[in-house]
Amino acid sequence: MKFGKMKTHRRNRLMLVAFLLIGSGTAVSLTLTALNENINLFYEPQQIVDGEAPIGDLIRAGGMVKAGSVMRSTTDLKVNFVITDMKSAEVNMMYDGILPDLFREGQGVIARGRLDPYGVFVAEEVLAKHDENYMAPELKKMIDAKKAEA
Amino acid sequence: MIAELGHFSLILALGLAVALTVIPAVGVYQSRPLLMNMSGSLSAGLFVFVFISICCLANSFLTDDFSVDYVARNSNTSLPMQYKISAIWGAHEGSFLLWILVMAGWTLAVSVFSEQLTTDMRARVLSVLGVLTVGFLLFILLTSNPFDRTLPVFPMEGSDLNPLLQDFGLIVHPPMLYMGYVGFAVPFAFAIATLSTGQLDSAWARWSRPWTNVAWAFLTVGITLGSWWAYYELGWGGWWFWDAVENASFMPWLIGTALVHSLAASEKRGVLKSWTVLLAIFAFSFSLLGAFLVRSGVLTSVHSFAVDPERGMYILIFLVLVVGGSLTLFAFKASKIESTADFKASSREAMLLINNLLLVVASAAVLLGTIYPLFYEAMNDGLKISVGPPYFNKVFVPIVMMLFVAMAISPVSRWKKTSTERLLKSQVIPFVSALVMVTMAVIVFAKSIEIVVIFVNTIAVWIIISLGRDLYQKVQHKKAKIQSLFKQSMSYYGMLLGHFGIAISIIGVVSTVYFSEEKDVRLEPGDSLTLSAYHFKLNKMLRVEGPNYLADQAEIEVRKGGDFVAILRPEKRFYPGAENTMTEADIEVGLFRDLFVALGEPLDNGAWAVRVHYKPFVRWIWFGGMFIALGGFLTVLDRRYRVKASRKVTETVLVGTAV
Structure with a gap:
């Protein structure tokens, strides 16, 4: 039992x-x-120019908005701009929507989106620096590295 | 001078916290009640000095003393009074001072409301709270002093509080959140104190339970407010982003929810005791982990404070010491804990265990997604990644769905043993009626058949029906039905309200996610657009001036089928002090739908980018949160937590009559 x-x-x-x-x-x-x-992997402009970033996958890219590169459509919310690493590499960005408040030429941005076969980054979301003291770690690292090189 | 006084008070508070750690512990070790009882006055002293300190900081803000660096960075002469007060916790240093005030407040509360505890236990608990306070005070004094001066050259004008934080939500959100985070220190202290005695009885669970419920309820309020604030203030109508910092508050909440439930089993039935202790340790550890993630800047988040590796390192070491120390103690002592009762697979104990496992798995999944970028970076030579919301939705949602089903079934289960057959049979009618009701409602009102919406809402309604039936069955056979409603315990009503709140939130979440509509458009004055059944027309743009900002204001008229609904006035504000631009959305609030309008950026020809949302049931998410919190607070009023105190009174009376 x-x-x-x-x-x-x-x-x-x-x-x-x-x-x-x-x-x-x-x-x-x-x-x-x-x-x-x-x-979502993060790529710097130089890596995208060198072809290291996959085409068609959701990735993130970041850099400084090149001064004078922001071009808006006059009929809808489409906008083109160029991000740069402040050296030679530049990537064309396309976005359809409202840009964040802190989006400005010469400021850092991070975008989530896909690279098309022509090397244009089609963004689904654009994030700008949150406040004066804060910068996304990815951007800070990139900028610090550039400063060290200079 | 006042700022130095504040700094000095903090140092004195540190001295008292050290005394609070050491003296009662020595008292316990040498069995000297005199030393043990000093814990009460030491806790009071600690609270008073921390309070003086925060008052000094408030004074510096109100008198615009920009020689104090923290004030200069976060205030401005034109900042409205209420924001000068809330600016105290507007950035890292001051918010940590608030954290410490809350910690001292909880410590004082424990020392005051501890009639039920033995002298020995009270001394142990307060000593543990003391040592935690020492850690926090050292952190603020060594790395984040809010009283640092900018002398000799100080600015004539402050650089203003971050405009995002100039809002009612930010006045109340951090204090509520910290009440929750820090509140988990109390069950943690009870757990450590009990482990140190080596005797883990049900009394311990009864002591911890009201404290845990209150802390958890505050955390619920804090998270709900945070979500609401993000919705209307961040400007883009999202209410949850799976952002690292949101997750940092959500993980302790999930573990805390598990703790609230397992404490019930430990108290009522004496089961799952060592598991409960472990949860108490982890709930507080997750609070500390949250502090680390927010304040070290290791993760990308919109909420992160300024990056400072030194601070991150300090909190990390503190975290390792707290977790390591308590787990070591647990490892040595937990083997002595014996569970007395046994239970069967479909008993209430088993249901609570399922709840606990699912909640722990859910928090593990959130934790993995939150800190995975750190591991990835470390293992892949600095490659940066982020984990997107789809991961969290994919992993988290199925787990909580299982949880919700268990929630719908559980009121029927009984302690020790429940017939599985009876359990399942009893669910047929509630489930089928929920399914029919929801399907009809979705077809009639949404005019579509969304399977997911029907499925999830059915579970929510099923939960509500089960709760209602349970309450009905409790009074059904009583003669005086209404009076017997009053005789049910407060913790029972707390449970009903909490579960009801979850169901309400579920309905809100799934309806918002599936039926929301949104449009980003370019509008010139006079242009209009149609969204859902609503017609939005931009009448004109205005220039308005606030106390410390200038704004472009849109006047948007909303109509539905020709009938006037509302005039919405979203703004784009510019704050000269901080040189910041801010989106101030305007919302037409309703029980069943919100209409949300926000201004994007100015375009050429006087046109503006405008975002318009139609958000059905979005309020329900936060109503649910408030019900859950209310349920948590209600349980504390339960008579049994006051039993011993009243028995003491009876004893005194008896002694009195005897004499």
């Missing part, structure tokens, strides 16, 4: 362990797949 109880108890425990293993295994693999599908 007692032995029988033990057995049920053990079987239950074994089922619980198996359930947990299968459950957590599926969960972990699904999570990692989702994670890998949804990471």
